Amino acid sequence: MLTANNAILLVLILASGFCDLKERKIPNKITFTGILIGVLFNFITGGVSGLLQSVFGLLSGLLIFFLPFAMGGMGAGDVKLMGAIGALMGWRFTVMTALYSAFVGGIMVLIHLLYTGKLRETLQKMLYALIHLLLQFAIRLGYNETVYKAHDKFSKNGYAYRKIYIPYGVAIAGGAVLVLIAYKNGYPIF
CATH class of the missing domain: 1.20.120 (Four Helix Bundle (Hemerythrin (Met), subunit A))
Structure with a gap:
């Protein structure tokens, strides 16, 4: 009803x-x-x-x-x-x-x-963005030069994540x- x-x-x-x-x-x-x-x-x-x-x-x-x-x-x-x-x-x-x-x-x-064929690319960029955040946290904790290098690599590869509307x-x-x-x-x- x-x-x-x-x-x-x-x-x-x-x-x-x-x-x-x-x-x-x-x-x-x-x-x-x-x-x-x-x-x-x-x-x-x-x-x-x-x-x-x-x-x-x-x-x-x-x-x-x-x-x-x-x-x-x-x-x-x-x-x-x-x-x-x-x-x-x-x-x-x-x-x-x-x-x-x-x-x-x-x-x-x-x-x-x-539909747009961007599922894999989006998941990859989201993973890179997550790793980027974790590495930033590790840098703030005072970890060594290896973390800085990894941070730079992931920043270049995946930080440009675009929103989906x-x-x-x-x-x-x-x-x-x-x-x-x-x-x-x-x-x-x-």
Whole structure:
């Protein structure tokens, strides 16, 4: 059975995912409308406790993706979308959506790398970057000239790692749908 908040959620994530896929941006009119509807819906259906649950969900949704946003890993629209999901569905649903979204996003990146033929190259560069960081740590601990030479070699070979951009609104939409399916099939959210 499709409840009202689930129907609103599906409209929200479908519109966001479509816009992110097409325009590489989630418009404010979608996310802010989702936040407003989520807060009002929960206040109308749950009174003050529903309002508090909605506000706490909104804040948790914004906080979950704030650090990745601050580090340049995702756009502000993705953060606001998680806030809208939190305002509508609450903090538990939002946390699970973030976890499932990471899974969906990882699959999207893997498919992209396989499609472009860059999986091996990307894994190699990631390994070089990891070795580079470990060698920097060893240098700070005061190790010898051999570590400096290895550091220079790995710095030249793999440090120029490029980011892979995916429309993360699609991953968030996929994660939210997976949480809905899990919940419908009796798997509790927490």
